[in-house]
Amino acid sequence: MTWNQQWKALDGRLAGLLEAGHFVMRSLQVNRDDAFGVTTRLSQHASEMANELAAFRETYQASLPPRALAELRRFVDDAMPLLEKSKTGFSSLQVSLTLLASLRAALNYHLTDFDAVACRRSERAFRHLQQLIVADTDHGEKWKRAYNTHETHCERPGGAHLLLHGIWAFKVAGPGAGTDLVFGEPVTDASGVEQVADALVLTEWKRIQDPTKAASMAEQARKQASLYGTGILGGIELATYRYIVLVSKGRLVKPDDVERDGITYRHVNIAVAPSPPSKAP
Secondary structure: OOOHHHHHHHHHHHHHHHHHHHHHHHHHHHOOOOOOOOOHHHHHHHHHHHHHHHHHHHHHHOOOOOHHHHHHHHHHHHHHHHHHHOOOOOHHHHHHHHHHHHHHHHHHHHHHHHHHHHHHHHHHHHHHHHHHHOOOHHHHHHHHHHHHHOHHHHHHHHHHHHHHHOOOEEEEEEEEEEOOOOOEOOOOOOOHOOOOOOOOEEEEEEEEOOOHHHHHHHHHHEEEEEOOOOOOOHHHHHOOEEEEEEEEEEOOOOOEEEOOOOEEEEEEEEEEOOOOOOOOO
């Protein structure tokens, strides 16, 4: 299970606990008599919830976004001792609900926008690569040579370029397995990737020598990318987008993006010798 999936489950339980707690707090404003010990029971549930959040931090600390991890560390170090002091009564419930609500808001802020940020950085990296090929003659010549040599000669400089933008690119090496583009080694070291990259992104690169075959080769790349069915690094991985990179001599008419099983296969064209836009077909 990835931290995204685990967090959705925890967030749902947190929402239910906070809703129940708010109802009880409003009821106690009318009648402070708690004959059935509801506040104590809810305080105990809050303490259990806090322990689950601490376990969540321990399990996914290698792959959680840094700011979310910092919030969890602060909660474990500062808030949990307060929750352990007292587990009975109105005041205890009030403190528990306040601390959990605050943590939930902070984590949702730092966690839920991850895919949008990773996708935007990936798009920027590919756009920068295309502009660099056009603007820098030496860089453009290197890409022409790479294109004329082999597909892997395009993958390697492409992967190195994406890392400049905080994107660690990998490709499918078999069902559920990923391979680094530059060194051709399995991507298995969560701590090594998350120390230098903001996101891990699956890419499939195809060298398009015949523009009429672009659509069929894109479909082949999508099928290959679909073999990857399980996450490597949990939260640092861009799970909802996979990139099909079509490297060509001139500009291509890109295939439309394809969505399958909740994953969008986004097509990117990198042209190594593009005509000016006014002359492009």
